[in-house]
Amino acid sequence: xxxxxxxxxxxxxxxxxxxxxxxxxxxxxxxxxxxxxxxxxxxxxxxxxxxxxxxxxxxxxxxxxxxxxxxxxxxxxxxxxxxxxxxxxxxxxxxxxxxxxxxxxxxxxxxxxxxxxxxxxxxxxxxxxxxxxxxxxxxxxxxxxxxxxxxxxxxxxxxxxxxxxxxxxxxxxxxxxxxxxxxxxxxxxxxxxxxxxxxxxxxxxxxxxxxxxxxxxxxxxxxxxxxxxxxxxxxxxxxxxxxxxxxxxxxxxxxxxxxxxxxxxxxxxxxxxxxxxxxxxx
Amino acid sequence: xxxxxxxxxxxxxxxxxxxxxxxxxxxxxxxxxxxxxxxxxxxxxxxxxxxxxxxxxxxxxxxxxxxxxxxxxxxxxxxxxxxxxxxxxxxxxxxxxxxxxxxxxxxxxxxxxxxxxxxxxxxxxxxxxxxxxxxxxxxxxxxxxxxxxxxxxxxxxxxxxxxxxxxxxxxxxxxxxxxxxxxxxxxxxxxxxxxxxxxxxxxxxxxxxxxxxxxxxxxxxxxxxxxxxxxxxxxxxxxxxxxxxxxxxxxxxxxxxxxxxxxxxxxxxxxxxxxxxxxxxxxxxxxxxxxxxxxxxxxxxxxxxxxxxxxxxxxxxxxxxxxxxxxxxxxxxxxxxxxxxxxxxxxxxxxxxxxxxxxxxxxxxxxxxxxxxxxxxxxxxxxxxxxxxxxxx
Numbered sequence: 001x002x003x004x005x006x007x008x009x010x011x012x013x014x015x016x017x018x019x020x021x022x023x024x025x026x027x028x029x030x031x032x033x034x035x036x037x038x039x040x041x042x043x044x045x046x047x048x049x050x051x052x053x054x055x056x057x058x059x060x061x062x063x064x065x066x067x068x069x070x071x072x073x074x075x076x077x078x079x080x081x082x083x084x085x086x087x088x089x090x091x092x093x094x095x096x097x098x099x100x101x102x103x104x105x106x107x108x109x110x111x112x113x114x115x116x117x118x119x120x121x122x123x124x125x126x127x128x129x130x131x132x133x134x135x136x137x138x139x140x141x142x143x144x145x146x147x148x149x150x151x152x153x154x155x156x157x158x159x160x161x162x163x164x165x166x167x168x169x170x171x172x173x174x175x176x177x178x179x180x181x182x183x184x185x186x187x188x189x190x191x192x193x194x195x196x197x198x199x200x201x202x203x204x205x206x207x208x209x210x211x212x213x214x215x216x217x218x219x220x221x222x223x224x225x226x227x228x229x230x231x232x233x234x235x236x237x238x239x240x241x242x243x244x245x246x247x248x249x250x251x252x253x254x255x256x257x258x259x260x261x262x263x264x265x266x267x268x269x270x271x272x273x274x275x276x277x278x279x280x281x282x
Numbered sequence: 283x284x285x286x287x288x289x290x291x292x293x294x295x296x297x298x299x300x301x302x303x304x305x306x307x308x309x310x311x312x313x314x315x316x317x318x319x320x321x322x323x324x325x326x327x328x329x330x331x332x333x334x335x336x337x338x339x340x341x342x343x344x345x346x347x348x349x350x351x352x353x354x355x356x357x358x359x360x361x362x363x364x365x366x367x368x369x370x371x372x373x374x375x376x377x378x379x380x381x382x383x384x385x386x387x388x389x390x391x392x393x394x395x396x397x398x399x400x401x402x403x404x405x406x407x408x409x410x411x412x413x414x415x416x417x418x419x420x421x422x423x424x425x426x427x428x429x430x431x432x433x434x435x436x437x438x439x440x441x442x443x444x445x446x447x448x449x450x451x452x453x454x455x456x457x458x459x460x461x462x463x464x465x466x467x468x469x470x471x472x473x474x475x476x477x478x479x480x481x482x483x484x485x486x487x488x489x490x491x492x493x494x495x496x497x498x499x500x501x502x503x504x505x506x507x508x509x510x511x512x513x514x515x516x517x518x519x520x521x522x523x524x525x526x527x528x529x530x531x532x533x534x535x536x537x538x539x540x541x542x543x544x545x546x547x548x549x550x551x552x553x554x555x556x557x558x559x560x561x562x563x564x565x566x567x568x569x570x571x572x573x574x575x576x577x578x579x580x581x582x583x584x585x586x587x588x589x590x591x592x593x594x595x596x597x598x599x600x601x602x603x604x605x606x607x608x609x610x611x612x613x614x615x616x617x618x619x620x621x622x623x624x625x626x627x628x629x630x631x632x633x634x635x636x637x638x639x640x641x642x643x644x645x646x647x648x649x650x651x652x653x654x655x656x657x658x659x660x661x662x663x664x665x666x667x668x669x670x671x672x673x674x675x
């Protein structure tokens with residue numbers, strides 16, 4: 001059972017400012033249903049440019065609802081410049097603290113606010129998303145810039161802490177090495193970056209893993225999903241790529257054929273001629 | 283208005299039956315002896331254990347000599363899996379399923395990293411395994427198959443009798459985690475040919491801290507706990523006399539109430555399910571309705587999140603559980619529902635109600651009365667799908 005403060009409970013059981021605003025001046029959305037939580041934040045400005053009204057809708061747990069409710073109270077009366085300065089830690093502090101595993105709820109609040117402010121200024125939300133960087137954690141759609149910002153603001157030192165704040169790394173764990181690199185980058189430790197390989201030469205392991213992931217994601221998964229199946233990357237050891245078939249694929253008698261012919265040929269085409277695909281034994 | 287307390291989380295743990303507590307008390311007080319001693323206090327303790335062993339054996343249609351007392355279900359699972367493997371060192375293959383309890387799944391995954399080949403059988407969208415897949419997976423190297431009797435989250439029952447016959451015909455051993463099944467379903471080990479079977483006391487109205495491992499006569503087994511001669515050398519450690527007595531009594535009561543479990547408790551579950559599906563809107567049942575524990579229902583409420591539902595219900599005095607990520611502490615939603623291919627939109631809003639013989643008709647009315655507005659309230663807060671949903675009504 002989570003140890004929620006009375007303030008969190010109060011904002012969960014009696015959320016403030018739930019709902020939508022007609023003709024809002026700014027709307028921001030963050031998270032998604034697949035992630036397990038999602039927030040839509042909107043506000044209206046008065047003639048002096050201060051936030052006169054704020055409303056939210058949340059799909060999520062108790063602390064996600066409480067964080068959004070608290071955020072609406074915090075931004076009402078503020079100018080956009082003032083609101084912009086609110087950090088996720090401010091939201092957590094306003095609630096008297098959040099369990100560490102739930103800090104990502106406050107991060108979601110801050111990000112929805114950021115998106116809503118960009119929206120009210122006529123900035124393209126997609127452009128904002130692009131500025132946020134590339135997705136590191138695919139399970140929860142968290143980008144490198146988001147992770148770096150949270151590491152800096154909260155002085156994080158471990159992957160576990162990053163997961164608690166952003167959810168990044170909390171799913172398949174595949175991005176843990178990348179998160180470690182981001183932490184190392186922020187705290188100024190010289191990374192043992194492999195020198196860029198001259199063209200035509202062998203890829204670094206990180207480059208290869210990324211390319212395999214991308215090929216699976218863009219070339220192979222859509223095809224399998226069309227037949228009600230799915231594939232998960234389990235491990236890579238040199239040129240051996242271990243995958244698990246999910247859904248319809250896992251019980252399909254022709255799965256071995258699917259693996260060998262389709263997945264392997266795609267990976268050979270996009271990554272390397274030497275790739276060998278194997279079904280991972282769970 | 284006073285808040286009613288409705289406990290509907292019996293697959294997590296159960297209340298200790300009054301009769302069980304009463305049976306235990308003398309063994310904390312005047313009858314505190316160690317059964318291994320050579321004085322007047324030893325005999326009553328030894329006799330009490332013998333009686334408890336018979337009571338447990340009776341529930342399972344087993345021989346008392348096949349009953350070994352342990353400290354919990356997890357210990358029973360560990361002892362079974364590791365005990366068989368160390369007795370059969372030449373075989374290196376284990377088969378289990380994707381929906382096992384962590385007490386089996388994590389043990390197998392650990393062994394998978396330490397020299398064993400582990401196959402996890404998949405399940406279909408009803409949560410059922412495919413016997414053909416099991417048949418194809420069994421080979422001469424297979425030492426052990428570990429499959430649960432009934433799933434803790436969905437209540438789905440596996441065809442253990444057919445599984446046992448198939449596993450035995452290939453010369454492998456079968457361990458069955460029956461922690462959820464014991465006391466809720468008849469278990470007849472005269473006809474179901476499992477070699478080892480785990481039970482946990484606190485799932486059937488005995489206290490936490492006591493379990494049973496059934497080991498069929500003649501089964502290759504090497505003990506996990508090494509020490510004294512207790513339990514015929516199969517589990518060392520001074521017997522936990524009061525808890526063993528309690529578990530014995532609980533098994534006797536479970537045997538007496540088996541009929542009620544299949545009729546009255548099942549009817550309560552069915553009514554709860556039917557009314558929630560009708561009234562809470564956009565709700566669906568997870569699992570195989572035709573092959574389920576009589577007390578369990580896993581229902582997904584779309585567009586809302588499980589932890590939020592549980593907190594709302596808890597404030598009304600209702601205890602249930604959820605497969606949502608936010609209740610797991612790991613940000614990972616239920617591996618059982620995911621293995622079944624339940625979409626994310628439904629996994630996060632899944633709630634398990636698990637009843638017991640202590641639940642009444644009024645409890646069901648109360649749960650429905652509180653759950654329906656809870657779903658509505660949270661959907662009002664949720665940005666997804668609510669307008670279409672309630673506009674249609």
